[in-house]
Amino acid sequence: MSFQRPPRHFLAIPDFSVGELRTLFDLAERMRTGAYTSKCLVGKALAMIFMKASTRTRVSFEVGAWQLGGHALFLSPRDVQLGRGEPIADTARVLSRYVDGIMIRTFAHSDVEVLASHSTVPVINGLTDLLHPCQVLADLLTVQQQLGTYDGKIIAWVGDGNNMANSWINAAFRLGFRLKLACPEGYDPDPAVLARAKSHADVTVVRDPLEAVEGAHVVSTDVWASMGQEDEQAVRARAFAGFRVDESLMRRAEPDAIFLHCLPAHRGEEVTAGVIDGPWSRVWDEAENRLHIQKAIMAVLMGGEPFA
Ligand code: CP
Ligand code: NVA
Numbered sequence: 001m002s003f004q005r006p007p008r009h010f011l012a013i014p015d016f017s018v019g020e021l022r023t024l025f026d027l028a029e030r031m032r033t034g035a036y037t038s039k040c041l042v043g044k045a046l047a048m049i050f051m052k053a054s055t056r057t058r059v060s061f062e063v064g065a066w067q068l069g070g071h072a073l074f075l076s077p078r079d080v081q082l083g084r085g086e087p088i089a090d091t092a093r094v095l096s097r098y099v100d101g102i103m104i105r106t107f108a109h110s111d112v113e114v115l116a117s118h119s120t121v122p123v124i125n126g127l128t129d130l131l132h133p134c135q136v137l138a139d140l141l142t143v144q145q146q147l148g149t150y151d152g153k154i155i156a157w158v159g160d161g162n163n164m165a166n167s168w169i170n171a172a173f174r175l176g177f178r179l180k181l182a183c184p185e186g187y188d189p190d191p192a193v194l195a196r197a198k199s200h201a202d203v204t205v206v207r208d209p210l211e212a213v214e215g216a217h218v219v220s221t222d223v224w225a226s227m228g229q230e231d232e233q234a235v236r237a238r239a240f241a242g243f244r245v246d247e248s249l250m251r252r253a254e255p256d257a258i259f260l261h262c263l264p265a266h267r268g269e270e271v272t273a274g275v276i277d278g279p280w281s282r283v284w285d286e287a288e289n290r291l292h293i294q295k296a297i298m299a300v301l302m303g304g305e306p307f308a
Contacts, residue, residue, distance in 0.1 A: 006120075007119065007120060007121055007122040007123075007301070008122055008300075008301055009116040009119075009122055009123040009124070009301075010122070010123070010124045010125060010133065010134075010297055010301060011109075011112055011113065011116060011123065011125045011131070011133070012125065012131055012133055012167075012170055013131075013133045013136060013137065013167060013170040013171050013173075013174055014170055014173060014174050015133075016174070017174075018174060018175060019307075019308070020300075020307050021137075021140075021174065021175065023300070023307050023308060024137065024293065024296045024297060024300065025137075025140070025141055025144060025293075025296075027295075027296035027299060027300070027305065028141055028289070028292040028293045028295065028296040029141070029145075029292070031292045031295045031296060031299075032288075032289075032292040036299075038068075038299075038303075038305070039068060039069030040068055040069070040299050040302075040303030040304060040305055041065055041068035041069045041070025041100075041298060041299075041302060041303050042068075042069035042070065043069075043070075044065075044069075044070040044071070044099075044100040044101070044302055044303065045065075045070060045071045045072070045073060045098070045099040045100055045101075046061065046065045046070060046071070046072040046073070046099060046100065046101045046102070046103060046298065046302070047072075047073050047075055047095045047098070047099045047101070047102045047103070048061055048062065048072055048073060048074050048075060048102075048103045048104075048126070049075045049080070049082065049091075049102065049103070049104040049105070049106070050074065050075065050076050050077075050104075050105050050126075051076075051077055051082075051083075051104075051105060051106040051107060052105050052106065052107070052127065052227045052228070053227065054105055054126070054127075055263075055264070056263060056287055056290050057103075057105060057126045057127065057134070057290070058074060060290040060291040060294055061103050061126070061294055061298075062074065063291060064291050064294050064295040064298060065298060067295065068295055068298060068299060068303060070100075070298075070302075070303075072103075073099070088111050088114050088115050088118075089114055089115075089117075089118040090118075091115070092114070092115045092116075092117075092118035092119040092123075093118055093119075095119070095121070096118075096119050096120040096121045099121060100121055100122075100302050101121050101122045101123075101124065101298065101301060101302040102115065102119055102121060102122070102123045102124070103123075103124040103126045104123065104124070104125065104126055105126035105127045105128075106127075106128055107128065107129050107228055108128065108129065109125075109128040109129060109130035109131060111128070112125050112128055121302075122301035122302055124294075124297060124298075124301065127163060128163060129163060129226070129228065130163055130166055130190060130193075131163050131166055131167050131170070132163040132164050132167050132262065133167050133170070134290065134293065134294055134297065135164060135167065135262045135290065136164065136167035136168055136170070136171050137171075137293045137297075138286060138287075138289035138290045138292075138293045138294075139168075139220065139260050139262070139286055139289075140171060140175075141289045141292065141293050142258075142260060142282055142285050142286045142289050143155075143217075143218055143258070143260075145285065145289075146258050146282055146285070147217055147218070147256075147258070150175060150177050151175075151176075151177065152177070153177055153178070153217040153218060154177075154178045154179075154180065154215055154216045154217055154218075154254075155168065155172070155177060155178065155179045155180070155216065155217070155218045155220065156179075156180050156181075156182070156212040156213045156216035156218065156219045156220070156253065157179065157180070157181040157182070157183075157212065157220055157221070158181075158182045158209045158212055158213065158219065158220070158221045158243055158245050158249070158270075159182075159183065159187075159221040159222055159224065159240060159243050159245075159270055160183065160187050160222060160223070160224060160226070160236075160240070161181065161183040161187050161188040161189035161190070161205070162187075162189075162222060162226050163226065164220075164222045164262055165181055165183070165189045165222075166189050166190045166193045168181075168220070169181075169189055169190075169193050169194055169197045169203055170193060170197065172197055172200075172201040172202075172203050173193075173196055173197035173200050173201055173203075174200075175201075176200065176201050177201065178201070178202040178203075179197075179201065179202070179203045179204075180203075180204050180206065180211070180212040180213075180216065181203070181204070181205045181206070181212060182205075182206050182207065182208060182209040182211065182212035182213075182243065183205055183207070183243075184207065184239045184240055184242075184243060185207060186239065187236075187239060187240075188205055189205065209242070209243055209245075209249055210249065210252055213249055213250070213252050213253045213257075214252055214253070215253070215254060216253040216254060216257055217253070217254050217256070217257055217258070218257065218258055218259075218260060219245060219249070219250060219253050219257055219258075219259050219260070219280070220259070220260040220261065221243075221245045221261055221270045221271055222261065222262055222270065223264070223265070223266060223269070223270055224236045224237060224239075224240040224243075224266075224269060224270055237269070240269075240270070243270070244269065244270060244271065244272065245259065245270065245271045245272070245275050246271075246272040246274070246275060247272065247274045247275060247278070250275055250280050257280060258280055258281075258282045259271075259275050259276065259278075259280040259281045259282065259283070260282060260283060260286050261276060261281075261283050261286070262286070263283060263286075263287055265283070
């Protein structure tokens with residue numbers, strides 16, 4: 001395997017070109033409708049390393065690999081030597097001898113970069129503290145299904161400048177749509193991710209959620225304390241007061257605006273039950289789209305499906 005050309009990884013949305021992203025959305029849509037029937041992962045295995053909890057990512061990758069004819073292995077820190085301090089580079093070298101792709105969810109984004117640089121098989125980012133690219137591709141697929149296109153749409157982000165916000169910024173950087181983020185002071189997105197996007201797209205960070213959602217076609221939010229930030233819950237609850245997505249905020253968006261949330265959600269904190277369970281919400285389609293878009297990603301990175 002080490003004599004083959006370097007594998008394509010998916011660590012961040014800009015790893016794919018605009019054309020490649022369009023191919024992925026088309027493929028995902030064909031998978032969703034049942035038009036795609038190839039078992040492109042027959043005889044292939046995906047290792048799934050989870051250093052953090054997961055419902056959607058774990059189940060959608062595992063079921064997705066199986067639906068394409070492949071096999072997925074769930075590896076938690078309690079089960080693998082990585083959890084007892086085996087270097088991530090060694091883990092990458094060893095897993096590359098057994099499997100055809102590695103999905104990883106962990107804390108430091110640099111760990112995923114180290115894993116990828118020592119892996120001879122494709123590595124897929126299933127969430128880090130910095131980014132959650134599979135989720136935002138599923139979100140874009142949802143926008144395309146619900147609104148026809150993401151081109152020319154205004155996307156509003158309300159809340160923490162976290163891994164989801166950073167991935168939305170990366171998506172705006174690559175695809176060029178308008179993105180307005182409302183974050184409390186001290187909870188801005190990653191400065192490097194933001195600076196790069198600003199040179200290519202209309203991405204703004206404001207302090208007022210009303211300003212962000214005005215004219216928006218999509219309103220999205222996420223938990224106030226992400227995985228690994230549980231100790232900050234009380235401090236964050238105070239900082240994010242006023243950043244809850246409620247019915248009156250949604251009414252300031254475009255009349256046909258949709259609401260997205262990557263889930264898990266805390267009703268009564270970052271979003272009201274009236275919004276997430278109401279007519280604006282597309283969160284269940286959004287969750288389903290994780291399956292379709294990740295199958296498309298696995299098909300091109302691991303299954304030989306052409307990008308064009
Ligand atoms: N949205 C998302 O990634 O969910 P899980 O944490 O359940 O995987
Ligand atoms: N920002 C959240 C997303 C969970 C899917 C977290 O990192 O916990």
